[in-house]
Amino acid sequence: MNIGRIWNSLANPKRIPRLFALILAIILLAGFIIPISLNDHQLYPRPTPQSQISVLNPLAPYDRGGIPLKETGTVKAQYPKNSLELGQITAYLSPIAIGVKNTTYYYGTSIYSSPGGLIDEIxxxxxxxxxxxESSILMMAFIIASWVALHFTMRREGEDEE
Amino acid sequence: MDLTTIGGQLLGTIPLGDIVLYLTPFNLFMFAGALAFTTLIAISRTETQVEAEFGTLKDKEVKVDLQEFKIRRFLAIVCGLATAGAMITGDLFNFTLFVTLIGIVNIGIVSAVRQVDVLNAAFQYGLIAMMASLPLFGGAAIILASTGTLSLLELVKIPYVTSMMTFGSLLLLMGIIGETGVAPFYATKAEMFRTPGSPFILIIHLSSLLVIVRAIEVLLIINKPF
Known part of the structure; x- marks a missing residue:
């Protein structure tokens, strides 16, 4: 096949996402035969699976210990010298979170777990x-969407179908 | 391959918690280039296209109105700043976030153009950018899982390369190609050269070129082929 024809067929913008999706699908399928090699010295340590659940810890699987502002929890950082106060508020729970924690064993896996200090720390x-x-990406997406919605970049009703 | 082989002397780092930006002459040059071009864009006005009309002696001016000019200038400046950030960041996940920001802002710049052909191309480009966010973040996550760190300064010290790291960086490359719409997808973006208001359009090209150069540096750091 003539290479000029290939270039010409690629010049149609409609074909580009299909080509991209095809290449991506081939790479993702190739991923199934790649041997999995995980590094076991992960930066963010986790307790052994199910160990906190079997002792009925309501914060399972996210309990990292510590007392807010007194005792540091087990949180590791890549560069500990850049975050000296790390671990101080890991165990912090908001008053509502404490109330929920006392009523159920499944607090750690519920949506309420977000007010905890661990997420703040990491x-x-x-x-x-x-x-x-991340929030600036969201803000830009909203700015673009609202601008397009307010200004109707192009009214297409009157346009002829190609 | 260590940092100094690629980028020259390590001039210093900017520690922001676990995200440590590092400065080498290579990165600083691209950072300054992106910032200088952003400044030029911020103070320039849009071009007006003059089209000769057939049958009369009149010329038709294709102008960009003030609202469109403002949003495109704003998005172009954000795109320039994101490009500059992607040049000096020293963290893999941070880099992918900068690339995503560039991608979404690029779609915004294109979607503000009032021409049907351009909007059609922008729609297809948007489809690619959406698809590309899966391999982009997936690649970064696989590299994190197989090395245990995201910092480029730590990744460069890892002596071995596993096939999973190579697979992760391949996914990362696919994501960057999709988000910035580089070389294979220039056909899509060729539509935009013909539109009025060209200085803002050019930031898309500059950002994708600079990001792909930086991505090559990142992939060399992870895969250490030499």
């Missing part, structure tokens, strides 16, 4: 810049 303390970027 997301906002050691990896705070990521959070800034």
């Amino acid at each position: 997301l906002y303390y050691t990896r705070g810049f990521d959070t800034i970027l």
Whole structure:
């Protein structure tokens, strides 16, 4: 096949996502035959699976110990010298969270677990810049969507079908 | 392959918790280039296209109205800043977030153009960018799982390369290609050269070129082929 014809067929924007999806599908299928090799010295340590559940810990599987502002919880950082106060508020629970914790054993896996300090520690303390970027991505998406919705970039009713 | 072989002397780091930005002449040059171009864009005005009309002696001016000009300038500046950030970041996940920000802002710049052909191309580009976020973040997650760290300064010290790391970086490359719409997808973006308001369009090209150069550095750091 002539290479000029291949380039010409690629010049149609409609074909590009299909080609991309095809290549991506081939790579993802190839992923099934890649041997899995996980590193067991993970940065964010976790307790052995089910160990906290079997002792009926309501915070399972996210209990990292510690007392807020007194005793540090078990949270590791890549660069501990950059986050000296790490672990101080790991065990913090909001008053509502404490109330829920006392009524159920499944607090840790529920949606209520988000007010806990652990997420604050990892997301906002050691990896705070990521959070800034994530929210700016969301903000940009909303700005674009609302601009397009308000200004109707193009009215297409009157356009002829191609 | 260590950092100094690729980027030159390590001039210093900017510690932001676990996210440590590092400065080498290579990264700083691209950072300054992106910032300088962003400044130029921020102070420039859109171009007006003049089309000759057939049958008369009049010319038709294709102008960009003020609202469209403002949103495109704003998005172009954000895109420039995100590109500059992606140049000096020293964290893999941070890099993918910058690339995503570039991708979504690029779609915004294109979707503000009032031409049907451009909007059709923008729609297809948006489809690719949506698809690309899966391999982009998936690749970063696989690299984290197989190495245990996301910091490039730590990744460079890992002496071995497993096939899972290579697979992760392949996914990462697919994601970056999709998000920025680089070389194979230039056909899609060729539509945009012809539109009025070109300085803002050019940031899309600049960002994808700079990001792919930086992505090559990141992939060399992870895979250490030499």
